[in-house]
Amino acid sequence: MTQPATAPTVAAEAAGDRSAATLVLQDVTLEVGDGEGKVRALDGVDLQVHPGELVAIIGPSGAGKSSLLAVAGALAAPTSGSVRVLDQDLGPLWERGGQSALARFRRERLGYVFQSGNLLPALTAADQLRLAYRIAHKRGRARSFDPQPLLDAVGMGHRAGSRPGQLSGGERQRVSIARALVNEPAVLLVDEPTAALDRARSQDVVALLAEQCHERGVAGVMVTHDHDVLARCDRVLEMVDGRLSPASA
């Protein structure tokens, strides 16, 4: 595990070291749609993300950013190429066609932060985390889980009893981040977390994401349209027409 304080530099140095990476995509291609409407959403994508590193992905609409998250997040099978998380190659999971094996992999290894509005309206912040814990720990449901430390970590300790409807967009995303960390994931996949937030709020949320990735040694991939927040990330990659390259700017 990387030391929290030195995480960015270590991650940057290790960028070429495939074996140490948590998430590795190799020559990944994804074709979506069929017949005339067939689109190559991902085209020969190579990506390594190291523990404690938050990688930002930018790019125009339709470039394939969400497709990348889907493939990396065991939500879509790549047409070709391979995806590896820690020592698990996802290929065999897809080949065996086991939705339950994939679901199990997702709840054990991956964390997701989606665009705003993906919390359950009926649950308080603490219950959002408790539900995630129940989903992640099929058998150990009786074990007591305390959501408070995680809520404190994202600065939401004082709103543990509030439902999404009573929270601001930024607060909701903080709860989402805490929820995504409940299962102590190896990889955190984040889709436009600041889409509904103002500038200051966006900075806070991305800073929190980077901080949590560093502290917990999680490999983070964040898709964003928001160029103001890129300074908070360890690396910025640009996706154009399904191809990934280091950001020019």
Added chain:
Amino acid sequence: MFLAVRELTHARGRFGLMGVVIALIAVLMVMLSGLSGGLVNDGVSGLKNLPVTAFAFDEGTKTDNAFSRSVVDGEQLAAWRDQPDVEAATPIGVAIVNAVTDDGTQIDLTVFGVEEDSFLAPTPSDGSGLGAPAGIVVSETLRSEGVELGTVVTLDQTETELEVVGFTQGQATFGHVDVAYAPLATWRLITLGDAPAGAAPTEADLAGVDADHASAIALQAVPGSALASGDTDAVAAADAAAGTTTMTLVESFNASPGYQAETLTLAMIQWFLYAIGALVVGAFFTVWTIQRGHELAVLRAMGASARYLVRDGLTQAGILLVTFTAVGVAVGLGLGALMPEGMPFSLEAGPIAVASVVTILLGLAGAAVAVLRVTRIEPVTALGGAR
């Protein structure tokens, strides 16, 4: 369970509305149950309480209204008495008549003509039993018409006068008409049209009747015999020997006027109600599941198994159905207690329990169809962009 309960309390407005609909269905179900129980009692309570295994009707009698269609004679009776499975056999005469009491009240009566010393003879709870040629023992329910011991009842047309000498305990009705037990000989006199007009029949009148007919033969089987267990082969053999068609006591309910049509109609309404309940609950949970499509996709993406979500959804439906069916049944029982006297309404625990369980199970089936949609939700749709 975790999510189910929290959603129930969070969206209590929506679930409350659904619950009210379920409760109303349950109220209606209790009302229907009470009504069909009441109608059954009104139709056949006079038969229900008889200590009879089966009735033998004349061979080939149509089930509908068999009691008033059938005519059996002494030979058929003797044939049944010879059957080893038969402990006792006695004739019964059935006739529905219009009458007027001595204070001018018009009443309808089903006259059950029975032998005074047979097992069909009524045990009066008030007054005396059968014996006098003109003495009848009537259903207690007739008291509401002002009938008392000593009331003289004059039959229409024949103008025969009969006197109430006793009351049976509880309701005894047949085809929605109160039962009046009369001596079999008196029944024969009346049905043959030989009864004296404007007077009570006397011993002498009865002695003049030369007939051995009745409507049916009431049978008491030897306990444990083939007849007692309703063995169709044994019954068919005995029927062939006696030239009769036999129905068990419960089958004979269908032979009372209108019984089959009434019970079928009510049963049909009840099944429609169940179907409506299942459809409404199914529609509600379909909308509810579709509405939460994105939330459910997020949960699936987080790795929740479809089974977990289906179980949670069914638990939710189960809690809703059980709670509000119970509320509806309670309200229905309360309303049932307020039913006016004389209304054919009778609540029994058994049928209401069965109906409640059916309502809940069919509701769950409806919900299941809706909730199973979560298995078709693609986890990838949790991502905003990718479809």
